[in-house]
Amino acid sequence: MEFDELQKIWDSQTKEPLWVINEAALHKRIVLKKDQMSHIADFSELLSIVVNLGAGSFVFGINYFKRSDSLFMYLMATWMLIAGLCVLVSRIRRLKGKDTFDRSVLGELNYAISMASYQVHLSRLMRWNIVPIVILSLLSVWEGGKSIWLAVGLLAVFALSYFAAGWEHRIYVGKERELEVLRTKLLNQ
Numbered sequence: 001m002e003f004d005e006l007q008k009i010w011d012s013q014t015k016e017p018l019w020v021i022n023e024a025a026l027h028k029r030i031v032l033k034k035d036q037m038s039h040i041a042d043f044s045e046l047l048s049i050v051v052n053l054g055a056g057s058f059v060f061g062i063n064y065f066k067r068s069d070s071l072f073m074y075l076m077a078t079w080m081l082i083a084g085l086c087v088l089v090s091r092i093r094r095l096k097g098k099d100t101f102d103r104s105v106l107g108e109l110n111y112a113i114s115m116a117s118y119q120v121h122l123s124r125l126m127r128w129n130i131v132p133i134v135i136l137s138l139l140s141v142w143e144g145g146k147s148i149w150l151a152v153g154l155l156a157v158f159a160l161s162y163f164a165a166g167w168e169h170r171i172y173v174g175k176e177r178e179l180e181v182l183r184t185k186l187l188n189q
Contacts, residue, residue, distance in 0.1 A: 027105045033179065034108050037115035040172075044119060045091040048126055049084050056080030072143055076136035083129050087122070094118060109183050116176035123172050127165035134158040 060077035063070060101111035134155070141151045 023105060027108065030105060030108045030112060030182075034112035034115060037112055037119060037175065041094070041115055041119050041122070044122055044126075045087055045094075048087045048122070049091070052080045052084030052087065052129075056084060070140050070143055072136050072140035076133060076140065079132055079136065087126075090122070106183075106186065109179065109186065113176065113179045113183060116172065116179050120169070120172045120176050123165065123169040127162065127169055130158060130162050130165065134162075 056077045056079070059073055059080065062068075063073045063077065098111070101107045101114070137154055137158070138151055141154065
């Protein structure tokens with residue numbers, strides 16, 4: 001947080017300049033950051049829910065109607081459905097808990113930090129969610145006797161996904177750290 005919203009005032013007794021924080025501008029900026037984190041969390045949750053439930057249902061449906069005996073594909077579909085449901089439950093809990101913060105400057109900041117921490121946690125879990133999906137996909141390719149090049153291609157795509165998820169995760173960690181530094185500065189004044 002930049003303190004561009006500082007105002008210079010004069011102490012009437014010592015005739016020296018003092019600096020004060022424009023609380024309205026600070027509150028507006030914190031609410032903006034809170035809303036941004038809320039939007040990111042909403043989008044991430046909904047995307048994770050739709051992708052996991054959709055892909056899990058698709059894989060399960062394809063295997064069921066093709067009468068496939070691939071245990072690994074059924075396990076992957078089950079894993080994805082469970083992951084989607086876990087994110088859905090987590091979303092419901094998050095939305096129920098949003099009213100526990102007051103609407104003061106510090107309350108809004110604490111809520112923004114809570115949202116940022118939640119997003120960091122969610123992005124970490126979804127990044128590690130890639131690992132069992134990769135393992136089950138590769139085992140399914142091996143079980144089906146498919147080409148080694150298919151396995152290599154899958155591994156390359158999942159590796160790119162894993163590194164992209166790590167890049168995204170670091171962005172969320174930076175946002176969380178920025179908000180925590182702001183809280184520390186405000187509490188030390």
